[in-house]
Amino acid sequence: MPNESKNILCPVCGYSGYKLFYDLRTKRCKFAIPGLILKCSRCLMVYKHVASVKFVEEAYGEGYADCMNSSLYGSSKYAYDFFRKVLKKLRQTGGPKRLLDIGTGTGLLLVVAQSLGYKAEGIDCSRGGVDKAKQKGLDVKCIDVCDINPEKKSFNVITLMDNIEHLLDPISVLKKIRTILGPEGQLVIYTPNHRSFIVAIARFLYKIGITFPINNIFGGNHVCFFDERSLKKALNIAGFEMEYSWRFTYNIKRPGDKFSFVNLLFVIVFDWFGWLFGRSFRIVVYAKKTMKSNRCG
Numbered sequence: 001m002p003n004e005s006k007n008i009l010c011p012v013c014g015y016s017g018y019k020l021f022y023d024l025r026t027k028r029c030k031f032a033i034p035g036l037i038l039k040c041s042r043c044l045m046v047y048k049h050v051a052s053v054k055f056v057e058e059a060y061g062e063g064y065a066d067c068m069n070s071s072l073y074g075s076s077k078y079a080y081d082f083f084r085k086v087l088k089k090l091r092q093t094g095g096p097k098r099l100l101d102i103g104t105g106t107g108l109l110l111v112v113a114q115s116l117g118y119k120a121e122g123i124d125c126s127r128g129g130v131d132k133a134k135q136k137g138l139d140v141k142c143i144d145v146c147d148i149n150p151e152k153k154s155f156n157v158i159t160l161m162d163n164i165e166h167l168l169d170p171i172s173v174l175k176k177i178r179t180i181l182g183p184e185g186q187l188v189i190y191t192p193n194h195r196s197f198i199v200a201i202a203r204f205l206y207k208i209g210i211t212f213p214i215n216n217i218f219g220g221n222h223v224c225f226f227d228e229r230s231l232k233k234a235l236n237i238a239g240f241e242m243e244y245s246w247r248f249t250y251n252i253k254r255p256g257d258k259f260s261f262v263n264l265l266f267v268i269v270f271d272w273f274g275w276l277f278g279r280s281f282r283i284v285v286y287a288k289k290t291m292k293s294n295r296c297g
């Protein structure tokens, strides 16, 4: 029997009915956002109900930007090669190449985009990241996506890398993106896939009392836990349709992840196994605009 609360609404379809997955209201680390992990009874989106916005502000407060900006991931050869592969998979139109990277951090994706002939610009809410990107001569502004004037912008490509899973209201951000993306433009979203084999194993382990994999996956600062199905739904509601996706396995060269040898083996083996069945943990989705945005439901 699903629960229902007027105060708890699905961030994708707005429905109030849900099933409780995990109670993760105990804060596990400085940057974690505590909350209840719920599954929408209508669209099946899995999301975190955060009791107060103050938990979100705390998680992204002091030290978070510095931590992210000094992360090896954002400046690594691994990330450079990964971004290059992502952009190489874009539909080639032969037209103008204007790209906006939302949540650009220190701007590595912009560097890659420029090397591929794009006029690239980025935005980020972190002042520290924007300053570092500017020092590299990149066109980056410290603003929110909602502050971009839609009349002045018409991008051919907009990228949202490792970002949508942090948004409390992803639909309004996607709708805003729709207003600044050109008619033939492409939106690229990179996010974890919560219908992956790794998550299925973590759920099984949780049932037998081994809780750390579920705590790691759902207990951090992510609040939206998409899979390809719920991402497609969110895109449709915001006026996009998915064109194609790219699923790939964990790369051992990815820096920044602190795994023990046993955990690393676990991740590699099960992610490869999942990939064989189209259920790897990481997905990149390419979407285009539909004629008009749809109503929720």
Ligand SMILES: [Zn+2]
Pocket (backbone or CB within 6 Å): 010, 011, 012, 013, 014, 015, 040, 041, 042, 043, 044, 045
């Ligand atoms: Zn829903």
